[in-house]
Amino acid sequence: MKCPFTMTVLAFLWVGCGGASAKITPDQAKALPPPAARKIDFAKEIKPIFEASCIKCHGRGRTKGDLSIESRDTLLKGGESGPAIVPGKSAESHLIELVAGLDPDSVMPQKGKRLTTEEIGVLRAWIDQGAPWDPGISFAKPPPVNLSPRQPRLPAARRGTANPIDRLLQPYYEARGVKPAKPVSDRVFARRVYLDAIGLLPAPGELEEFLAGTRPDKRDGLVKRLLADNRRYAEHWLTFWNDALRNDYHGTGYIDGGREQITGWLYSALATNMPFDEFARELIDPVPASAGFSKGIVWRGVVNASQTPQMQAAQNISQVFMGVNLKCASCHDSFINDWTLADSYGLAGIYSDQPIEMVHCDKPTGQFAISKFTYP
Ligand code: HEC
Numbered sequence: 001m002k003c004p005f006t007m008t009v010l011a012f013l014w015v016g017c018g019g020a021s022a023k024i025t026p027d028q029a030k031a032l033p034p035p036a037a038r039k040i041d042f043a044k045e046i047k048p049i050f051e052a053s054c055i056k057c058h059g060r061g062r063t064k065g066d067l068s069i070e071s072r073d074t075l076l077k078g079g080e081s082g083p084a085i086v087p088g089k090s091a092e093s094h095l096i097e098l099v100a101g102l103d104p105d106s107v108m109p110q111k112g113k114r115l116t117t118e119e120i121g122v123l124r125a126w127i128d129q130g131a132p133w134d135p136g137i138s139f140a141k142p143p144p145v146n147l148s149p150r151q152p153r154l155p156a157a158r159r160g161t162a163n164p165i166d167r168l169l170q171p172y173y174e175a176r177g178v179k180p181a182k183p184v185s186d187r188v189f190a191r192r193v194y195l196d197a198i199g200l201l202p203a204p205g206e207l208e209e210f211l212a213g214t215r216p217d218k219r220d221g222l223v224k225r226l227l228a229d230n231r232r233y234a235e236h237w238l239t240f241w242n243d244a245l246r247n248d249y250h251g252t253g254y255i256d257g258g259r260e261q262i263t264g265w266l267y268s269a270l271a272t273n274m275p276f277d278e279f280a281r282e283l284i285d286p287v288p289a290s291a292g293f294s295k296g297i298v299w300r301g302v303v304n305a306s307q308t309p310q311m312q313a314a315q316n317i318s319q320v321f322m323g324v325n326l327k328c329a330s331c332h333d334s335f336i337n338d339w340t341l342a343d344s345y346g347l348a349g350i351y352s353d354q355p356i357e358m359v360h361c362d363k364p365t366g367q368f369a370i371s372k373f374t375y376p
Pocket residue numbers: 050053054055056057058064065066067078079080081082084094095098099106108109110111112115
């Protein structure tokens with residue numbers, strides 16, 4: 001049989017060039033739900049449809065079928081098969097064809113609830129009205145919030161604002177017309193610094209002595225005296241660090257016997273005022289007396305991909321020393337902050353003797369983590 005070569009090529013061209021407009025036949029167009037007979041408000045009527053049904057796959061950086069619906073421009077540009085809509089002509093718009101389900105094998109949304117006849121009518125009317133898109137509305141992936149540590153510039157000192165904290169707050173107060181509170185009385189001040197520094201209220205004699213003092217710098221003096229009280233300072237801050245480092249933890253998780261008390265090391269570090277960088281270093285890269293902390297991280301060995309000793313080390317150390325919760329980003333990019341799976345595995349890599357393969361939820365990705373600290 002003679003092969004209809006030219007026809008095959010033409011057929012390809014026809015489909016290829018037709019793109020968004022060529023596929024709907026007049027009969028199919030008649031079968032589409034009718035456009036709504038009113039003026040459509042993008043923000044009130046279209047945005048909620050896109051958000052509920054499409055953005056999961058076509059917005060916030062996701063481009064299934066090569067289509068992004070993050071802006072009018074990207075929607076017009078379309079995806080693998082050309083423009084997604086033809087403004088003014090809903091019956092010729094690929095998007096309408098797909099949401100109406102003309103081809104049962106290719107319906108949008110690809111998963112989840114189908115759009116209702118009313119919703120399709122609203123989308124059609126919007127396209128027929130030229131598909132206006134409110135400026136300022138975008139379904140793009142928001143840029144990550146920059147939380148990197150940085151050196152803030154200190155505003156100039158003014159009358160009554162010598163303390164750096166007051167100097168930082170001053171512009172905020174001025175911008176919002178807030179009148180800063182007056183400094184507290186000596187009695188209240190003493191109670192606060194005692195509680196902060198040594199966790200106890202002043203004994204009556206100590207308080208009276210402070211109140212009777214007449215030196216203008218007596219508040220500075222009290223702070224210095226309390227911080228120099230090594231025994232009471234260490235006893236108070238021991239409870240804080242016991243909690244943070246989960247020192248002397250007994251419970252159901254106490255399985256592998258690796259955790260040992262580090263109370264002696266901790267007490268001595270606090271009582272001798274060990275500088276914080278040395279303190280952190282000896283916990284993270286331990287000496288024998290401080291090893292209970294890092295060994296204790298391995299509280300259950302390997303539970304699953306996100307709970308290996310290396311991953312637990314990353315979660316624990318970022319939480320304790322940087323106030324960063326990597327837990328959610330240990331299985332997938334976090335939904336509650338900007339930390340990614342690669343960030344968690346990057347820090348975990350520092351605790352690993354070999355490259356670690358990243359696992360997304362329970363699915364190995366085939367990609368190996370690049371070891372790096374949470375902050376450069
Ligand atoms: C669960 C993921 C998912 C959801 C939700 C989804 N899509 Fe899709 N979309 C896809 C995939 C995947 C493709 C690629 C074609 C295919 O595999 O069928 C696609 C393709 C498309 C295309 C064709 C792109 C091209 O040029 O080939 C359009 C138009 C489209 N989607 C519109 C929508 C609209 C409108 C919604 C919401 C009503 C939606 N999609 C919801 C996954 C999704």
